[in-house]
Amino acid sequence: MSKIRARVFLDYLRRSKLLTDSELRRSLESLQAKHSGKLPGKTQVIVDHMIEEGVLTQWQCDKLLQKKYKGFFLGKYKLLGHIGSGGMSSVYLAEHTLMRRSRAIKVLPRSRVNDSSYLERFHREAQATAALDHPHIVRAYDVDNQGDTHYLVMEYVSGSDLASIVKEQGALGFEDIARYVVHAARGLQHAHEAGMIHRDVKPANLLVDENGTAKILDMGLALISDDTAELASLTVTHEERVLGTADYLAPEQALNSHEIDHRADIYGLGCTMYFLITGHPPFPEGTLAQRIAKHQQQMPPNVSEIRTDCPPELSRICMQMIQKQPEARFASCDEVADHLVAWLEESGFAVDQREQPVKRQVTTASVVQAMQAATVAPGQSGGDQSAIQLVTGDSGPGVVQPDSSRSGSSLSGSRVELGNEQVGSSIAGAMQSTKHNLLDQTTKQGMRPIKLSHDSSSAKVWLTIVVILVLIVGIIIMMVINSPDESAAQRLKHPNSNLSAAISTTYNGCIADNRTSYGKAAGAIADENKKRNHLR
Incomplete structure (x- = not known):
């Protein structure tokens, strides 16, 4: 690095626009205060002071010392440092000039701008990454160009990739491996689920932030479900620069990278897990062609043979992920995660909520379906009215299952997607069904006026609750109908108000049926009293 005089360095700094005039003046004044009011003549003293104050980064100063004062800005972003370079781009740490937020910016080399395949791949990555929003995927915020410089603005992850971590620390602990x-x-x-396949899953593409959260990087090779473009493929690349990818390449992907499915990513993730456990990829020896051939033709040694303290379940999961035939692997990445979460829990490790499987949303339709299917059978629930829960999962939405271990059911994230007519008719049907079930159960108990069994009391409690709720709804409806506010009454009576009509019909039906039932019960009580009087 050539040495330049202090005044020349300051001149380049002014030209670079890295600091405003006021920022530069304040920094120099504080420097002069440390040196008896004089500006030091040594350039390195000025550099060290500005780095210490945080107004410049080491990378920026190095560029200025090389007499390079242009190219520090891309659009609204100021470049702070160089993070790394890949086969098709360079990545820089940047800061938004107004919001002061750190971002990672991937820049396509100018020499590649005229290469249509590289430029198309670059924009494909922007498209693929921007379409995804997940805590374990590095987010993309913007894509733009400044002249012939094309760049992608991404989330900045303060941390290291798993390849670098293993290189520095060696094989990782089993809990960390499972979590990552x-x-x-x-x-x-x-x-x-968004229709994308990563196609380049490897340790170097998994970043771990300061909180221990792993995030997927680099969607540049992502295969989109509707992709028909003929782009540069690994199957026709024979340079050693694809060494990292070759060590994690699924057998079917090496044959035809455009005719694969999501299970190729499971293979790459399995090879990554193998690397984290053993400290090296499944086939560390040989040329690129030899390693690709091994991935197609043979299984590597079991991880438990290399690392004898590896838990059997982790070994089983890892080796199943890297089976040669896609159908012999796990069916989905969620299945992989579920098995690992189960191992973490069984091993006594705490499991973060984000590591749990994503629950399906419980919609209004599934709730109504469950209400219509539900019946309360005295004698089966043992009087515990909390023995019914709504679940969603493999059994389908809204399936009612008994669970005596739960004290109730919780519905979260509900979405209302039904119109008034559907909701009204569904609620009405559910109320009618529940009413008839409860009345039938109570009738079976004989409606005795004096003595109640434990089972019948449970049913009568529910009957009372239903009747009270129906009466309250009916009273409210009648008050609105009889209200002097004609507009409100008319709206309720309007033929299009299906929900109100359904509730009103249900109310009238419940009242009529209840009067009949209680009339019969009263008659039975009277007859029994007459018999008792006659016996006396």
Whole structure:
């Protein structure tokens, strides 16, 4: 690095626009205050002072010392440092000039601008990444160009990738391995559900932030479900620069990278897990062609043979992920994550909520379906009215299942997607069904006026609750109908008010049926009293 005089350095700094005039003046004044009011003549003293104050970064100063004062800005972003370079781009740490937020900016080399395949791949990555929003995928915020410089603005993850971590620390602990693979699997599952396949899952593409959260990086090779573009493929690339990818390449992907499905990502993630456990990829020896051939033709040694203290369940999960035939692997990345979460829990490790499987949303339709299917059978629930829960899962939405271990059911994230007519008729049907079930159960108990069994009292409690609720709704409806506010009454009576009509019909039906039932009960009581008087 050539040395330049202090005044020349300050001149380049002014030209660079890295600091405003007032920022530069304040920094120099504080420097002069440390040196008896004089500006030091040594350039390095000025550099060290500005880095210490935080007004310049080491990378910026190095560029200025090399007499390079242009190219520090891309659009609204100021470049702070160089993070790394890949096969098709360079990544820089940047800061938004107004909001002061740190971002990572991927810049396509100018030499590649005229290469249509590289430029198309670059914009494909922007499209693929921007379409995904998940805590375990590095987010994309913007894509733009400044002249012939094309760049992608991404989330900045303060941390290291798993390849660098293993290189520095060696093989990782089993708990950390399980967590990182769970995080990656959840992120990949999100991408797969969006119709994308990553195709380049490897340790270097998994970043771990300061909180221990793993995030998937680099969607540049992502295969989109409707992709028909003929782009540069690994199957026709034979340079050693694809070494990292070759160590994690699914057998079917090496044959045809455009005719694969999500299970190729499961293979890559399995090879990554193998690397985290053993400290090296499944086939560390040989040329690129030899390693690709091994991935197609043979299984690597079991991880438990290399690391004898590896838990059997982790070994089983890892080896199943890297089976040669896609159908022999796990069916989905969620399934991989679920098995690892189960192992974490069984091993006594705490499981973060984000590592749990994503619950399906419980919609109004499924709730209504469950209400219509539900019956309360005295004698089966043992008087515990909390023995019914609504669940969603493999059994389908809204399936009613008994669960005596729960004290109630919780519905979260409900969405109302039905119109008034559907909601009204569904609620009406559910209320009628529940009313008839409860009345039938109570009638079976004989409606005795004096003695109540434990089972019948449970049914009568529910009957009372239903009747009270129906009466309250009916009273409110009648008050509105009889209200002097004609507009309100007319709105309720309007033929299009299906919900109100359904509730009103249900109310009238319940009252009529209840009067009949109580009339019969009263008659039975009277007859029994007459018999008792006659016996006396």
